[in-house]
Amino acid sequence: MSVTATPARPGLGARLRAAYDSDLCYHFRHSPVAVLAGAIVALMLFGAIFAPWVAPHDPFDLASLNLMDSFHPPVPLAGSVWTFPLGTDDQGRDVFSAILFGMRISLEVGVAAVLFAMVVGVLIGLLAGYAGGVVDAALMRIADVQLTFPAILVSLLVDGVVGAVLPTDLHRSLQIGILIFAIGISNWPQFARTVRGSTLVERNKEYVMAARVIGVARWRVMLSHILPNVLGPVLIIATLNLGFAIISEATLSFLGVGLPPTEPSLGTLINTGNNFLFSGDWWMTVFPGATLVLMVLAINLLGDWLRDALNPRLR
Amino acid sequence: MAALLEVDRLCVEFPTRRGVLRALDHVSLSIAAGEVLGVVGESGAGKSLTGAAIIGLLEPPGRIAKGEIRLEGRRIDNLPPSEMRRLRGRRIGAIFQDPLTTLNPLYTIGRQLVETIQTHLPLSDADARARAVSWLEQVGIPGAADRLFSYPHEFSGGMRQRVVIALALCAEPQLVIADEPTTALDVSVQAQIIALLKRLTREHGTSVMLVTHDMGVIAETADRVAVMYAGRVAELGPVASVIQEPAHPYTAGLMASIPALDRRVTRLAQIDGSMPRLNAMPPGCAFHPRCARAVAQCMAEQPGLMAAGRTEAACWVPVKEALHG
Amino acid sequence: MASYIGSRLLQAIPVLALIGLLSFALFAYVGDPVTIMLGQDYTDAQRIALVHTLGLDRPFYIQYLRFLWAALHGNFGNSYRIAEPVSTLIAQRAPATLELALTGTFISVLIGIPMGVITGIWPRAAFSRVFMVISLIGVSLPVFLTGILLILLFSVVLGWLPSFGRGSVVHIGAWWTTGLLTVSGLKSLILPATTLALFQMTLIVRLVRAEMLEVLRTDYIKFARARGLKTRAINFGHALKNTLVPVITIIGLQLGGLVAFTLVTETVFQWPGLGLLFVQSVAVADIPVMSAYLMMVGVVFVTINLIVDLLYFAVDPRLRVRRSGGGR
Numbered sequence: 001m002s003v004t005a006t007p008a009r010p011g012l013g014a015r016l017r018a019a020y021d022s023d024l025c026y027h028f029r030h031s032p033v034a035v036l037a038g039a040i041v042a043l044m045l046f047g048a049i050f051a052p053w054v055a056p057h058d059p060f061d062l063a064s065l066n067l068m069d070s071f072h073p074p075v076p077l078a079g080s081v082w083t084f085p086l087g088t089d090d091q092g093r094d095v096f097s098a099i100l101f102g103m104r105i106s107l108e109v110g111v112a113a114v115l116f117a118m119v120v121g122v123l124i125g126l127l128a129g130y131a132g133g134v135v136d137a138a139l140m141r142i143a144d145v146q147l148t149f150p151a152i153l154v155s156l157l158v159d160g161v162v163g164a165v166l167p168t169d170l171h172r173s174l175q176i177g178i179l180i181f182a183i184g185i186s187n188w189p190q191f192a193r194t195v196r197g198s199t200l201v202e203r204n205k206e207y208v209m210a211a212r213v214i215g216v217a218r219w220r221v222m223l224s225h226i227l228p229n230v231l232g233p234v235l236i237i238a239t240l241n242l243g244f245a246i247i248s249e250a251t252l253s254f255l256g257v258g259l260p261p262t263e264p265s266l267g268t269l270i271n272t273g274n275n276f277l278f279s280g281d282w283w284m285t286v287f288p289g290a291t292l293v294l295m296v297l298a299i300n301l302l303g304d305w306l307r308d309a310l311n312p313r314l315r
Numbered sequence: 316m317a318a319l320l321e322v323d324r325l326c327v328e329f330p331t332r333r334g335v336l337r338a339l340d341h342v343s344l345s346i347a348a349g350e351v352l353g354v355v356g357e358s359g360a361g362k363s364l365t366g367a368a369i370i371g372l373l374e375p376p377g378r379i380a381k382g383e384i385r386l387e388g389r390r391i392d393n394l395p396p397s398e399m400r401r402l403r404g405r406r407i408g409a410i411f412q413d414p415l416t417t418l419n420p421l422y423t424i425g426r427q428l429v430e431t432i433q434t435h436l437p438l439s440d441a442d443a444r445a446r447a448v449s450w451l452e453q454v455g456i457p458g459a460a461d462r463l464f465s466y467p468h469e470f471s472g473g474m475r476q477r478v479v480i481a482l483a484l485c486a487e488p489q490l491v492i493a494d495e496p497t498t499a500l501d502v503s504v505q506a507q508i509i510a511l512l513k514r515l516t517r518e519h520g521t522s523v524m525l526v527t528h529d530m531g532v533i534a535e536t537a538d539r540v541a542v543m544y545a546g547r548v549a550e551l552g553p554v555a556s557v558i559q560e561p562a563h564p565y566t567a568g569l570m571a572s573i574p575a576l577d578r579r580v581t582r583l584a585q586i587d588g589s590m591p592r593l594n595a596m597p598p599g600c601a602f603h604p605r606c607a608r609a610v611a612q613c614m615a616e617q618p619g620l621m622a623a624g625r626t627e628a629a630c631w632v633p634v635k636e637a638l639h640g
Numbered sequence: 641m642a643s644y645i646g647s648r649l650l651q652a653i654p655v656l657a658l659i660g661l662l663s664f665a666l667f668a669y670v671g672d673p674v675t676i677m678l679g680q681d682y683t684d685a686q687r688i689a690l691v692h693t694l695g696l697d698r699p700f701y702i703q704y705l706r707f708l709w710a711a712l713h714g715n716f717g718n719s720y721r722i723a724e725p726v727s728t729l730i731a732q733r734a735p736a737t738l739e740l741a742l743t744g745t746f747i748s749v750l751i752g753i754p755m756g757v758i759t760g761i762w763p764r765a766a767f768s769r770v771f772m773v774i775s776l777i778g779v780s781l782p783v784f785l786t787g788i789l790l791i792l793l794f795s796v797v798l799g800w801l802p803s804f805g806r807g808s809v810v811h812i813g814a815w816w817t818t819g820l821l822t823v824s825g826l827k828s829l830i831l832p833a834t835t836l837a838l839f840q841m842t843l844i845v846r847l848v849r850a851e852m853l854e855v856l857r858t859d860y861i862k863f864a865r866a867r868g869l870k871t872r873a874i875n876f877g878h879a880l881k882n883t884l885v886p887v888i889t890i891i892g893l894q895l896g897g898l899v900a901f902t903l904v905t906e907t908v909f910q911w912p913g914l915g916l917l918f919v920q921s922v923a924v925a926d927i928p929v930m931s932a933y934l935m936m937v938g939v940v941f942v943t944i945n946l947i948v949d950l951l952y953f954a955v956d957p958r959l960r961v962r963r964s965g966g967g968r
Contacts, residue, residue: 030332145655149941150900156922157934161666164925247782254784255907255919267782274788278803282792289785297780304776372865404868411866416859420958421881431867466957482867 028309037301044295048104055097060262074283087283090276095283098269099291105265106292109179110246114238116184117245121191122234126226128192129199140196143189151248155182159257179258183248190237198230232310239303243296250292266292318345318385319522320369320407320490325382325392327361327368329593336593338364338377340546343620346490351516351523353537353554355530355569357590360543362526366492368392369524370407371399386490405435408483408491408521410512413499414475418467424451424478425463428485435486450481454511473504477511484515490522497532509536530573534558542566545590545601552626562623562633565602600630608632648949652942659938664707667717667931668696716932721924726932729917735817736806737913741902743829744836749891752841756848757883761875763853771845778842783901787835787908794831802828804910832909839901840894847890851883858882885956892948899937 028034047054074087074095087095128139146154162178202208202225211221250267252258254274259265261272266288273284327339339361346352354362367373369384371391384392391402403409411417419427428447432438438446444463451459454477467475476496483491493512497505513536516523525537533540533554540557542550542565550563561567571584588605591597597604603613612631623633691697695706710716716726759768795803807824809817819825855861856879864874903915910916914933921929 145658150896152900152904153896153937156903156919157666157930160922160925160930163922164927243780247780250782251784251904254782255904256923257919270785270788277788277792278796282796285788285792289788292785293777293781296782297777300776300780370866372862400865400868400871402868403866409863409866411859411863413859417863419860419864419878419882421885421956422878423957430869430873434867434869434873468958479863482863486868 028305031305031309033301034305037298037305040294040298041302044103044291044298045107047100048107051097051100051104055094055100057094057097059093059098059101059264073281074287087281087287089272089284090281095269095287098264099266099288102264102266102269102288103291103295105176105259105263106246106249106267106295109176109183109249109259109265110242112180113183113245113249114187114242116180117187117241118191118234118238120184121188122195122230124188125192125195126199126223129196129203132200132203136196139192143192146186147189149186151183151186151244152251154186155179155248155252156255156257158182158185159252163257175259176263179249179252182252183245186248187241187245190241191234194233194237195226195230198226198233202226202229236303236307236310239299239306243299243303246292246296246299266295319348319350319387320346320524321383321385321388322365322369323383323385325365325368325384326380327364327373327377328380329377333594337380337596338546338593339368341382341619342543342546342548343382344541344548344551346522346524348489348522349517349520350539351513351525351537353533353540354524354526354543355528355533355540356543356549357528359590361546362528362543363494364546365543366409366494366524366526370403370409370492371396372403401435404431404483404488405486406488406490408486408488410476410479410483410491410493410496412495414472414479415499417479418475418482420467423464423466424470425465428463428482431482432485446485447481450485451478453515454478454481456481472500473508476500476504476508480508480512480515484519484521487519488521490524491516492524492526494526495528496525497529498527505532512536530558530569542569545596546593547601547629548620549602549630550626550628551620556625560624560626562626562628562635563602563630564606564608564632564634566628567634608634645946645950648946652946656938656942659935660708660711661704663711663931663935663938664704666934667707667927668703711932711935716935717928719921719926719929721921721926721929726928729929730914730932730936731815733912733914733917735815736819736911737902737906737915739818739820740829740832740836740905740911740913741898743833744902744905745840745898747833747837748840748844751837752844753848753887755841756845757852757876757880759845760849760852760856760883761879763849772849775842775845778838779846781839783835783839783904784908786838787832787905790831790835791908801831803831806912832905832911835908836898836901836905840898843894843897844887844891848883848887851886852879855879855882881955885952888948888951888955892944892951895944896941899940 028038052058074085085096089095089098124139124143128136159178159182162174166174205225207225208221211217246266249258249265250270253265253267254271256271259268261268264272269288270285270292273281273286273288276284322342322344325339325342326337329336329338342361342365344352344354344365354365356362364373364377367377368379371394373379379392382392383390386402386406391399394402418424422430425444425447428450429440429443432443432446433440436443436446447463448459451462456462456474456477462470467478470478480496483493496512497508500508509532512523515521523536525533527533537554539552540554541548542557542563544565550557550561550566552562557566558570561570565586568584568586572586586605591601591604597614599612599614599616600606600609600618603609606613610632616631618629618631620627620629623630624635695703698706714727716730718724719726719729722729755771759771762768791803794801802824805828806819807826807828808822809819809825810821811817819829856875861874861879864878869878899915902913903918905911906913906915907919914936917929918933920926921933
């Protein structure tokens with residue numbers, strides 16, 4: 001996520017990076033909330049990425065599951081076992097391990113959906129700003145309509161339509177992809193609007209004219225100027241959208257159109273646990289739920305902080 | 316003339332994460348009853364900030380660190396907020412720069428006038444409305460009684476500034492602080508607004524602190540003038556003296572850079588360099604890096620205002636000769 | 641005034657047509673209604689007969705126009721899942737959704753706007769900071785999880801409130817049912833309405849606060865201070881009114897979110913409303929219901945946007961038609 005990732009000339013990239021780094025670092029170090037949120041996100045990323053090695057049990061290995069182990073409560077309670085610190089579910093699956101793997105899938109879907117939205121949004125924004133006129137008007141009108149339609153509804157519709165069109169087993173095997181597409185497609189307009197705005201500003205600047213006079217392709221010059229400019233806002237939108245995408249995925253999984261119990265995300269775990277809520281087995285819902293909230297909260301805090309730090313007016 | 320307003324060694328500071336910035340440094344000036352004091356200087360010299368400090372509306376985290384502000388001999392810089400509020404509008408009015416943004420777009424001008432009048436004066440609705448109409452007439456709004464029900468967007472820029480003047484003066488303050496009142500207006504309207512302001516304040520005996528960077532406006536309107544530079548008062552004196560016989564090298568440079576119609580010059584003078592930033596103030600006199608007359612003392616010791624010719628200047632080596640004559 | 645509303649109405653038409661087209665495409669081309677309606681065993685003759693009855697052998701635009709015509713008369717075909725007219729299903733469930741959504745919105749606006757104003761005026765006060773932390777947690781808390789946690793606390797642990805359904809309802813008129821007139825109905829409403837209100841409220845608080853901070857920085861507020869107006873008059877008169885202009889728009893836009901969150905809330909609490917109907921239909925690809933729901937949501941959005949525009953018009957004099965002659 002560093003500035004060097006852009007195709008800007010190395011000199012400019014390095015200078016921008018130095019400028020960004022100093023201020024951002026200063027703000028980060030002086031914001032306890034940001035540091036705490038960063039630490040939580042880092043810890044969760046670590047747990048999610050290394051889940052197969054960190055988790056004490058493999059929740060997907062059916063052979064290792066024992067129904068005798070089912071419905072253990074979490075540790076300090078009567079009937080708990082130390083091998084299952086957060087208790088077990090109806091299948092005898094370790095809740096702690098399931099959460100680690102669930103985080104992995106939630107983050108996977110969330111990040112992929114945001115990246116998808118970002119790529120689509122940035123491309124459409126560049127196109128709208130660069131082309132202008134009818135193309136611009138049409139694209140932005142679509143973005144407006146898309147924005148009024150809530151993401152969950154769009155995702156539900158996309159999922160429902162795909163479900164009706166595809167045969168069931170194919171649908172199941174493509175579920176993650178469908179989910180990423182459904183969540184991503186409803187989030188592109190914000191990226192597109194930001195990039196379009198910046199493109200419109202740059203388009204009329206003198207260097208663009210100058211570049212044209214000396215025969216350099218206009219879009220190439222613009223791109224190298226626009227990308228560094230929109231990097232900050234895009235990064236902020238991406239961070240704030242990540243929390244939203246993770247919530248969307250969890251909600252869809254809860255509604256039963258997300259990920260199947262064989263590939264449980266945090267939302268699926270909460271949904272499964274919800275069935276046992278009334279028998280008093282609260283830990284199957286509460287722990288994945290708390291993890292989800294903590295994760296999204298930490299990401300949102302980082303996003304808020306990033307927005308404040310990059311927005312000079314609020315400084 | 317006894318001083319109506321005295322600003323005495325006023326210091327305003329802004330704490331920032333890289334240390335405290337002193338934006339006003341021992342600013343002293345006074346305004347007599349019925350007098351027009353012009354305050355000139357480059358942007359960032361502290362003109363507007365002085366005005367904001369006087370009406371008690373410094374933007375946080377800015378604060379008065381030292382010094383006093385006295386109105387009719389009574390300190391007002393340490394008044395509790397509620398008392399300071401009652402003073403604003405009633406005894407000290409303010410006119411802002413951009414009339415397009417200073418009026419609330421969602422209220423009729425009549426409502427804004429009546430609200431202001433009733434805040435300060437114990438008048439019935441009907442009396443307050445009559446007073447509002449009278450003020451709109453005084454500032455030259457045609458069809459005043461009907462225009463009470465108009466919204467700001469229904470007026471042109473010049474007309475809106477007239478409404479702003481009516482709002483600032485409608486509770487008859489003794490002093491009005493006009494912060495760049497014509498800068499945002501069309502050139503053709505500027506003179507009308509200045510003339511209006513001059514006439515109204517004379518009729519009502521109101522003192523004016525006229526903040527501007529336009530020496531022409533000052534020359535035409537002000538009785539005395541304060542020249543500010545880098546948060547300090549560089550020179551203070553009667554307007555004619557400051558224009559014709561400036562004692563501070565900065566003022567002299569400023570005057571030489573103004574094109575005059577009665578003289579033919581091939582090239583306007585300019586002052587090399589730029590005003591120092593608040594976080595990089597030179598020791599001694601803030602002007603010395605740009606000053607041709609600077610001596611060793613200028614770099615070591617900060618000068619206070621002292622009598623120099625017919626004005627007061629904060630300079631160790633004041634200019635003696637008259638500018639043109 | 642008339643031309644303003646007229647232009648707004650004109651703008652709504654293409655949006656409605658587009659949504660209608662989407663609904664129609666969904667209805668006509670997704671899945672195979674014929675196969676679904678005939679079941680496993682059928683003859684070619686039966687199939688051809690049904691295709692003809694449904695009009696699926698007619699050209700595209702004829703089908704579209706017929707679809708729109710039928711929709712205008714409230715006819716969306718029959719549900720695949722429950723062999724009943726979609727219009728009947730919708731009519732049965734609309735009151736439940738409306739009561740839930742309106743109660744939730746009412747609570748959230750009632751609490752959200754004052755809280756936003758207060759945290760905007762005194763951003764550095766302790767309670768503002770506490771409230772902002774709470775609202776941040778609220779934004780990070782998915783609606784369904786709020787619902788589950790409320791059920792866990794108030795139904796499972798404390799046993800005070802019912803966790804699902806609408807309680808007993810009273811019939812009013814031909815087709816309206818209300819839960820607002822019975823004790824069990826009101827008790828059933830508390831948890832879902834709170835769930836819905838909490839999420840909306842956090843959004844409203846953050847929004848109002850941001851706008852308030854923005855407005856308090858403007859020149860006209862500074863000028864109002866410079867005229868010595870009372871702080872109360874500035875904050876709750878001048879600033880609040882200017883804050884409301886953008887807030888109305890964005891709350892209007894948020895109503896799209898309301899539809900989505902009502903849907904989730906209904907699922908959590910098994911609230912017999914339209915959202916639950918839609919979710920159940922998506923799960924089994926009950927296309928006629930999905931298509932009708934999409935169309936209905938579209939109409940609701942357009943209507944709400946129109947209302948928002950009218951409110952905007954009432955608040956902001958700049959939008960009112962300028963009277964000629966420069967006078968009044």
